[in-house]
Amino acid sequence: MDSPGMDMSMPMFYVGQHETKRALPVSDQLVHHAQDCGYDMLTAPITTPHFHARVLSLLSSYNQAVSEASLSSSKQPLPLIPALESVDTNLHPSDTISQLVTYTSAWIDLASPDPIIAHLSRQVLHLEIAFAAFCGVVTVVVPGPRLSASADGLSQYARAVKEALAVGSYIQLHIQMPMDGKQAGDEDEDLGHLAKFANAEYTEQQPGARLEAFSAWDAWNTVRSICRYHSRLSIALELPRRLPSLTLQSRWFSEPIRLLNIPATSFLVNAKGSFVLSKPHQIFIYRCMRLKSAPWILLTNVGPLPGVNDPDTIMDYPSGYLSPAAAADAPTPRSSMSPSPTPAEAARLVKSAGKKSSKDDPTPHLSYLRYLGRIQPNKSVIERFGGGFQDYLQSPLQPLTDNLESITYEVFEKDPIKYEWYERAITEALQDWVTEEKSTSSEDGAVVIAVVGAGRGPLVTRALNASEGSGVPVRVYAIEKNPNAYVLLQRHNAQDWNGRVTVVKTDMRAWKGPTLDDGTFGHVDILVSELLGSFADNELSPECLDGVQHVLNPQNGISIPASYTAHLTPISTPRIYTDLLARSHSGDANAFDIPWVVMLQQLDYLSTQPQDPSASQLPSNAKISQAHLEAPLSPDVQTAWEFSHPLPSTVLAQASLRRGGSAVGGGGGFTGGDGANEHNFRFSKTSFKVQDQGVCHGLAGYFETVLYAGSQGAVELSTNPVTMEEKSKDMISWFPIFFPLKNPLQVPPNSELEVSMWRQTDDRKVWYEWLVESFITVGNRRMRLSISDLQSSRSNGCLM
Template sequence: MNHNIQFSQTCHISFYNFVQIDPSYRPSSMICRTNSRVILPFAGSDKVLTLSQWNLHVVGKISSWIDLDSEDEILRKASEFALKQEIERGSYLSLRACVLPTPKRASCANYARCVNEILQNLKHMKLWLRIPLKKFDDDPKDANSNQMVGMADSWEMWNSFRRLCEYHNKLAIVLDATGTLPSANSIGRWIGEPVKAAIIHTNTFTTNNKGPYLSRRRQNLAIDMFSHSMQVIISGKLDLKALSETYNKTSANDIPKHPFKSYLDSLSLLYQRMDPHAGIELCEFGEKDYLQEHSQPLLDNLQSLAYEELEKNEAKYNQYRLAISQALINRISDKDAPVNVAVVIVVGAGRGLLVRAAFKAARETRRRVRIYAVEKNPNAVISLDNMIKNEDLENYVHVVCCDIRSWSTDDKADILVGMPIILTYKFFSDCVSDFLGSFGDDELSPECLDAAQKFLKDDGMLIPCACTSYLQPVTTSRVYNRIKLDKKSQFETPYNVKLYTVARVAPSKRVFTFIHPNNLSTSKTNERYTKIQFKIPPETGAALVHGFAGYFEAILYQDIRICTEPSRITPRILGWFPLYFPLTEPVYVASGVPLELDFWRCCDQTKVWYEWSVTSPTLSHVHNSCGDSYSVNL
């Protein structure tokens, strides 16, 4: 809350999460020292609030007159002195953040240099740069205007500023939502940036007999802020003298109505209408934007906790059940159903949920089945075996504890379904697989299903019968900064990430498609190479790409599929976070300029890995060359 009050004044904070307070002085000249004695600014004692109140409920505001890129040397030097002194005061008070004023012009190199110097010595406090979120006119204004001279897009100014500050992780943004808002695509870019708050001015509210309210677009902006854990700051002028008199006249038992209370109530109604976990399942909420190392599915045995998480994905098992049901109906007619037996081989059966899905599909379709559950993890086999006994499935399910690559059987499958459940009956067999990783083929689904093809009859089928990977350029400053804290080589490694504070700056594009069984594909090798061109919509403006989010779409059987690509995502699908491919250096992409990516899936006798390189508008090195930083072992 911007009360425009001094550091020395006490503020009533019970209505709000935090208040924003201004300093109240300005040096009269560039000379701020006389006779080696520092001239102290006017400020009250820090004891007017407790330390925890300063730390948890107050955000400082740096003086708005400061102009470190002014051509006036006196003003420039006075600004630099005041900036450092005010931030030092905020640090002394243990404030969590101070809001820096908006740069006065597009060229703000000296301002950024001074801020970067300060950031190097800050221990706990963060700096929030105030950026106007508005649609600028084409005509630049003069230097005394609130609009930055020569700046048509405030994002460009922010991008230049943070680059000069070396992408420091203590530098964040406060969006000032004044004037006409830009397009939805343009606003969407900011979701991937380190935005801590948005300022909504009281004069942007419309008032009726029920009180103040926001336009539909500004309501959507506020909801976007809430849903991404950003603060909303109400800003407006207050008559401090009248406010003080109101508090003094109020008895100790009464809570006076704050002048901003009606605006706060309007925003509270918006917050109450939204789901605080909208777009993210409760079981995934704690995973947002955290880096997870990629698994080694053929080498590592999963722990019980991993199975517990995988088994929460009810939508996945339901899709497999539907696919198996449809496959059984198409492979065995109603007439032959009492006679023929479908042999189902579940490869990678885990603790049995795919086995249960296959058996349920058989019961629903009234088909007879004999199921083989193949699982290499001996600890999971114990749970699997107990499930079969507890559910009286011993007459239908045979457990095989071994790697699919070393197993053999005389039963040939009609349908191979992935991890695989293999469906077989009489003269035909079917097989089903769930080796799908975050990128479709990143957990060696092609290699595993190729190995399982030996169980198929010539006219047998695989579920999934096809899998396509997708890539999408994204802005995600939080993830970039988390990788940056580790070694530089970490940028050569893809991560499973539940992307939360992310801006998807261009539509996804297809990368690789694998057809199963492999003898139906024109490509007999699982190596792949492609060149992808992304086009950022013109209304979005320029963007900074930190990396690429990887998704997949698996066609299980006919029109039954599982998809994690955001525009076509399977409802309530869990467990598959995007596979994020980072860039060592973020790539600036100007409006209207295409972004080109070269992408490889490489294989040798012992491992599989990805390599990637941006080739336009700038040229990056080839990430993860020869699989030196990341690979999946066969």
């Protein structure tokens, strides 16, 4: 795990103003005026009503020509729209072009069953994208497909979008989708919408799609899948007045949201007559704003920009400090500290200084959002520690073959929980040792402790602290193979530990034990290690502890940790899949065959545990805490396998006999080698119920460990999201592991995923293999729907 940055700043809210029917052309002056009003950006249509009228005229002329010629439209050449003219657009290259979010025409129908309408719509889209790209536009919003469109219509829409991405090679395309799957019906559409002009012979043949809660997400998933998860394709998500289920919210949260569109109709009016958002809206917005790439916010149809017709008007800038009436339903701010102003706010500070507040706020919706930005909850310990590393893929460490740098050790040592828990475990082990009157491995009765893989020595310090706290004398050995860390350990021993530690430079597996006065080697009473990886055993803790177990007291010896388990769950994570797809296209052929260490953030759990309906209810006057911003649903995380230490001596004896090709060794084994490490082979098959349709992009892996279980109970660590809060809250030493799938699995609602996982070894390296299958039960028959590739990390396995 690389060193994450300690980002203490709070996310900024970048807020734009959007009018679906903007009356004025968006000039540089209008952009500056919007900034004076407190907005960070404006939206602008790419073309004008004149262009709309020209397209409708062309369609009318074409239909008339077909009618007069008494020919089928299929025998008539398709109409072509001439190039844009000056009157067709108000857009032009300018200094403020980067502060505009542009919209393609909402009156086109790319998914139309009528080939004429679909053809004209594609032309309009491509003309607009090409001109926007010429002007230097970066952000373009494309109205989403009509959700009543058939599967054929969706594929047509997706193909047009894929072409548009090629037309504007630097443009970011945002597909506007309703969060709840509800879309305005035909009766609400503009009379000039091209869908109104589709030939009845085509529309009558199209049954249309059945609209459900997941309809919008399903349409988006179809589009992005056809576009192969294009990195410049994302979502402009429209928040309804009433948010859908937590499951659907979680699904959208995992997607690449770049714009949050909040219409005026989504606001509530509190008892004081002020515009506010519900608590579920606030929580969803806060969660999105904590993403590595936080979305921008668009306030839609909240009224025209105030003072547009009066350039001398000086606006009061929305600072986020609301009037008592506006803040009546909002929680008390946690402090008087506010984040740095956005660029638009900063530009307005001087102009607004000293002005008295207006009795009637000219931009109440904007003021409220600025207020939400100012009072958002503090970042958690993990968020601050991992700032900038969310969903960033890192190769797992190979501590046996690589000598770690000091900065890597330093990252782990920042953990506020892990080392304290280790000290507790050692303290309790020492106390139990004395209570149970066990004999020690030293002549003077001191308990012999060996910290194997000592690194820079934090566990050595904790062992000495445990001795002082418990009053039990100890003799401590620090074993480290890294020659650079060995130098630092010697310095610590001289300056910090007062020579109480014996520092030994060697691979722990080669260490023969404490040297006795007669030249022989003694035993160790307590072995302490921190060899665990993100999946518990992926950094070869079993192999390392097997190799050093020969020094452990055979009667009373204790290993800390005593056991550890690997856990997994299927997830949807489009962001990471897009990253891996780009890597594989850039020449990294093994991108999908590496179990990546990653701070998972923007994900959706496909299999969740039943929730208490009342758990999601939040009183209107309740303060939003960090807990509300965590994943709203608890995942179903299942155990893959377990390792325990010390092993029975018979197992190690058998492994020793097999090693070196002896007569009792294997004949090459299933995976090569002599079978000396076969006792560390593992296999698991786990099953997960999938409640709602989704896409499986891979498996999230976690671990739990029992450091020590004694008379006072168990001291445990966990990265499992189900148990981490209880066992080791705020622990930051380990990020989860991610096993990707080369080809995502589409899973329907009420289906089942079966995960097969192998831990393989050939006595020289250890690697994983994984396979995911999808099933559905119809009647009493269980049918397999799909199966992933059998993927293997053998070429990137951890060397022993």
